[in-house]
Structure formats: C-alpha cells, structure tokens
Amino acid sequence: MDFSLTDDQRNLRDQIIRFAQNELSPGARDRDAAQEFPHDLWLKCGDMGLQGLPIPQEYGGTGLDPLSTVIALEAxxxxxxxxxxxxxxxAHLLACTVPLWKHGSEEQKKKYLPRLCNGRLIAVNAMTEPEGGSDAFSMQTRAVENENGFTIKGTKIFCSNAPVADLAILYASTNPDRAFIGGITAFVVESFTPGYTKGQKFEKMGLRTCPIGELVFDDMEVSPESVLGKVGTGGPVFADSMEWERICLVAVHVGKMQWLLERAIDFAKNRSAFGKKIGDFQAISHKIADMKVRLEAARLLTYRAATLLGTRSSVGMDAAITKLFVSEELIKAAQDTIQIMGGYGFMTEYDVERALRDSVAGTIYSGTSEMQRNIIAKWLGL
Ligand SMILES: Cc1cc2nc3c(=O)[nH]c(=O)nc-3n(C[C@H](O)[C@H](O)[C@H](O)COP(=O)(O)OP(=O)(O)OC[C@H]3O[C@@H](n4cnc5c(N)ncnc54)[C@H](O)[C@@H]3O)c2cc1C
Known part of the structure; x- marks a missing residue:
C-alpha cells in the first residue's frame, strides 16, 4: 500500500491544520476549565465540512474516501x-451520521444528513446503559411494537453530546430472546419527541468541552419510519458504525501524538541541565526516538485500516487492532512528554497535562482495550 499523500490530501491537511490552529485552539484551556461546549466553533467546523467528511456531496457532505477522511481527522x-x-x-460523525448514511432510508438521509453535515443538527449515539457498556447487546431498553409504531422505554448513559443533541441514534431491544443477531433495532429519534428526556450531565476527567450525559426514554412513541435499517438489524448497524469509529477516531490520536512529539523535541532542545541540553542525555533522546517509532506505527496502522475500510465489507479485526494500539500509544506519548518536560509538563499552562487527561478515555469509549483484545482473540479462533 502506498500512503504518499496526493496534492489534494496535502492541501486538505494543511487547510485543516491552519483552520484548527487559528479558529479552534484559542481559548481551549479556559473552555476545558469551564467544561464549556463551544457551539460557535461547532458551527464553524460545520462550515468547514468536518461533520460530513466521508458523506457523499449529494447529501451535503464533503465526499472524501476513508483514507482522506483519516488524513483530515489526523490534521x-x-x-x-x-x-x-x-x-x-x-462522535457525531462516526457513530451517528455515518450509520444514517450507510443504513438510512432515502427519506431519512434527505431529511437529516445535510443538517448533520453542516452542524445545524447535533447527534448523539445512545447505546451504553447504566448496567453495562461492554456487554452492550444485553440491553434493558425495550421497544415494543404497536399499531402506530413502537413504544420505547429505557435509560442510556455516558452519551457524548447528549446534553446538546437534537437527534439520537438509539439502540433498543425489540426481541429480548435474541441479542446481536435479530434482537436489537436502531432508531433515529428527535430530541423534542414526547418521552425523550435529557438526564444527568456528567463532569469528567478529560474531553471536558464535549458534554456527556444520560438520556431517559419514558414510554416514548415513535413511528415505523424512525427505524434505522430494519427491525432486528441494530446489532450489525452498531458494529458497522464502530468499525468506522475505531478506525477514524484514532486518526485524531495520531495527530495528537505528532503534536506531543514536537512538544517533547522542542523542550529537549531548549531545556538545559548539568551544563547541556536535556536532549543530549540518552535517557531523553531514546524516549523521544521511541515516541517517533510508535507514532509511525500508529499512523501506518490507521492508514492501512482506513484503506481496508474503503474496500472490504468487514474490517472488525483491523479496526480492533488499530483502536487498541493507537489509543494505548497516545496515553504513553502524553505520559512521556510530561516526563520529558518535568515540572513544566505537569502545569496546566503548558497544555500537555490536558492532553494526558484527554487521552485516558481512548481505551474506554468505542469498546475498552479489554474488549478489543477479546475481539482480536475471537478472530484468531480463541
Ligand atoms: C468519554 C466517553 C465517551 C463515551 N461516549 C459514549 C457515547 O457517545 N455513546 C454511548 O453509548 N456510550 C459512550 N460511552 C460509554 C462507553 O462506550 C462505555 O463506558 C464502555 O463501553 C465501557 O462500558 P462500561 O463503562 O459500562 O464498563 P463495563 O462494561 O462495566 O467494564 C468495566 C471493566 O470491565 C472490563 N470488562 C467488561 N467485560 C469484559 C470482558 N468480557 N472481558 C474483559 N474485560 C471486560 C472492561 O474492559 C472494563 O475495564 C463513552 C464513554 C466515555 C468514557
């Protein structure tokens, strides 16, 4: 596989880096402290087409292939x-907009995708429940079919964007005797539907400008047109969206690992101890060399998985390998950078401690590291 960037990909990367540095980064430290969702910047991202990167242009998206999508997200x-x-x-793009594009009816796509792609609608993926996230398909949320559609009752937890979302991709059990195959149905539900309540909002360690919360569905009535895909196909719809999320979201981690590496190098070249630059100590330079090796491995895995995403019907094991490796390496990169920067690394004003706090959730959301290892082992016949 040849991953040399085309001129278009290079321009896309440079344009997004410039936009992010100039428009999105200023004030990030204060927003993190205030746990504030920047709705104005969200809309600017929408104007840049970020919420619709791989979605076809006919539905208001940017129309990128999966590899170009990860290059954009890395930037x-x-x-x-x-x-x-x-x-x-x-979370909006990969766990909500992509499954709507992949599994939605023509009517659903026309109704929602243009406003999801330009950020005028915010979406939330509602899967995890208070009783368990890893064992997702043993869910308690029930959708009971009636003459008008479905009545849905249940509670979802830890849903990114839930406090600000207009639309949920909601998973509910339609056949408690079955689970992944045939038991779960995905629904597209607007937040103003009677019975849809935004519950508790949680404070969290990192990613603090992304609001996260609970959603409560109390005998919510939805029409048959709300079904995403077919009744009973929610398991595969979710699995497909997780393949996209596991591969594309870690592209963001690759970009952050590059940012951390540059921070570490810059500090090592400028900080002196015992009469020389700390980068002259092998203990520091080898740590940085290892960061570079792990970054390149992470990037290659991500680009390879993204290429497969565009060509194969299922990339479950590649998605698990990529997600597991890159999310764990990001945490190491953030810890190494803090160690290299000594006391400065620990101080909020140097922004690296925030990168570490933000990185920790990467081994939990979209399936924990333990679950990725389980998936890989299963593919190996264990
Ligand atoms: C920042 C963040 C954002 C999130 N966003 C969303 C969202 O938008 N939508 C959504 O639906 N959910 C979201 N989640 C929830 C997330 O998907 C779950 O937290 C995750 O799947 C783990 O579920 P749990 O927290 O219930 O932990 P549990 O499933 O209870 O697991 C607890 C521990 O046991 C381990 N474990 C469980 N089962 C096994 C097993 N079979 N083998 C080995 N180890 C096992 C786990 O790996 C973990 O270490 C988010 C979570 C976070 C932290």
Missing part, C-alpha cells in the same frame, strides 16, 4: 488543542 487532532470539541465532532 484536526494535530492542529486543534480543544480535543473535547474534536471528540464531539467525531
């Missing part, structure tokens, strides 16, 4: 110091 992760905002964009 966003590198240039944007507001990782919570980037996470909001990715």
């Amino acid at each position: 966003l992760g590198y240039g944007c110091e507001d990782s919570g905002l980037v996470f909001s964009v990715c």
Whole structure:
C-alpha cells in the first residue's frame, strides 16, 4: 500500500491544520476549565465540512474516501488543542451520521444528513446503559411494537453530546430472546419527541468541552419510519458504525501524538541541565526516538485500516487492532512528554497535562482495550 499523500490530501491537511490552529485552539484551556461546549466553533467546523467528511456531496457532505477522511481527522487532532470539541465532532460523525448514511432510508438521509453535515443538527449515539457498556447487546431498553409504531422505554448513559443533541441514534431491544443477531433495532429519534428526556450531565476527567450525559426514554412513541435499517438489524448497524469509529477516531490520536512529539523535541532542545541540553542525555533522546517509532506505527496502522475500510465489507479485526494500539500509544506519548518536560509538563499552562487527561478515555469509549483484545482473540479462533 502506498500512503504518499496526493496534492489534494496535502492541501486538505494543511487547510485543516491552519483552520484548527487559528479558529479552534484559542481559548481551549479556559473552555476545558469551564467544561464549556463551544457551539460557535461547532458551527464553524460545520462550515468547514468536518461533520460530513466521508458523506457523499449529494447529501451535503464533503465526499472524501476513508483514507482522506483519516488524513483530515489526523490534521484536526494535530492542529486543534480543544480535543473535547474534536471528540464531539467525531462522535457525531462516526457513530451517528455515518450509520444514517450507510443504513438510512432515502427519506431519512434527505431529511437529516445535510443538517448533520453542516452542524445545524447535533447527534448523539445512545447505546451504553447504566448496567453495562461492554456487554452492550444485553440491553434493558425495550421497544415494543404497536399499531402506530413502537413504544420505547429505557435509560442510556455516558452519551457524548447528549446534553446538546437534537437527534439520537438509539439502540433498543425489540426481541429480548435474541441479542446481536435479530434482537436489537436502531432508531433515529428527535430530541423534542414526547418521552425523550435529557438526564444527568456528567463532569469528567478529560474531553471536558464535549458534554456527556444520560438520556431517559419514558414510554416514548415513535413511528415505523424512525427505524434505522430494519427491525432486528441494530446489532450489525452498531458494529458497522464502530468499525468506522475505531478506525477514524484514532486518526485524531495520531495527530495528537505528532503534536506531543514536537512538544517533547522542542523542550529537549531548549531545556538545559548539568551544563547541556536535556536532549543530549540518552535517557531523553531514546524516549523521544521511541515516541517517533510508535507514532509511525500508529499512523501506518490507521492508514492501512482506513484503506481496508474503503474496500472490504468487514474490517472488525483491523479496526480492533488499530483502536487498541493507537489509543494505548497516545496515553504513553502524553505520559512521556510530561516526563520529558518535568515540572513544566505537569502545569496546566503548558497544555500537555490536558492532553494526558484527554487521552485516558481512548481505551474506554468505542469498546475498552479489554474488549478489543477479546475481539482480536475471537478472530484468531480463541
Ligand atoms: C468519554 C466517553 C465517551 C463515551 N461516549 C459514549 C457515547 O457517545 N455513546 C454511548 O453509548 N456510550 C459512550 N460511552 C460509554 C462507553 O462506550 C462505555 O463506558 C464502555 O463501553 C465501557 O462500558 P462500561 O463503562 O459500562 O464498563 P463495563 O462494561 O462495566 O467494564 C468495566 C471493566 O470491565 C472490563 N470488562 C467488561 N467485560 C469484559 C470482558 N468480557 N472481558 C474483559 N474485560 C471486560 C472492561 O474492559 C472494563 O475495564 C463513552 C464513554 C466515555 C468514557
């Protein structure tokens, strides 16, 4: 596979880096402290086409192939110091807009995709429940079919964008005797539907500008047209969206690893101790060399998985390998950078401690590291 960037991809990357550095990064530290979702910047991202990167232009998207999508997201992760905002964009795009594009009816696509792509609608993926996230398909939320459609009752938790979302991609059990195959149905539900309540909003360690919360569905009536895909196909709809999320979201991590590497190098070249630059100590230079090796491996895995995403019907194992490796390496890169920067790295004003706080959730959301290892082991016949 040849991953040399085309002129278009290089221009796209440079344009997004410039936009992110100039428009999105200023004020990121203060917004993190205030846990503030920057709606104005969200709309600017929409104007740039970020919320619709791989969606076809006929539905208002940017129309990029999966590899160009990850190159764009890598640029966003590198240039944007507001990782919570980037996470909001990715959760909306990869777990909501992509499944609507892939599995929605023509009517659903025409109704929602243009406004999802330009950011005028915000979406939330509602899967996890208070009783368990990893064992997602044993969900308690029920959708009972009746003459007018479905009555949905249940509670979802830890849903990114939930407090600000206009639209939910909601998963509910339509057949409690079944699970992944045939038991779950996906629904597209507008937040003003009677019975749809935005519940508790959570404070969190990192990604603090992405609001996260609970959604409560109390005998919510929805029409048959709200079904995304077919009744009983929610398992595969979710799995497909997770393949996109696991591969494309970690492109943001690759960009952040590049940003951290540059921080570490810059500090090592300028900080002196014992009469020389700390980069002259092998303990520091080798740590930085290892960061570079892990960054290149992470980038290659991500580009390769994105290329497969565009050509194969299922990339479950590649998505798991990529997500597992890159999310764990990002945490190491942030820890190494803090160690290299010593006390400065620990201080809020140097922005690296925020990168570490933001990185930790990467081994939890979109399936924990343990679950990625389970998936890989299963593909290996274990
Ligand atoms: C920042 C953030 C954003 C999120 N955004 C969303 C969102 O937008 N929508 C949404 O629906 N959810 C979202 N989530 C929820 C996320 O998907 C779940 O937290 C995750 O799937 C883990 O579920 P859990 O928290 O219930 O942990 P549990 O499933 O209870 O797991 C607890 C621990 O047990 C381990 N474990 C569980 N089962 C096994 C097993 N079979 N083998 C080995 N280890 C196992 C887990 O790996 C973990 O270490 C988000 C979470 C975070 C942190």
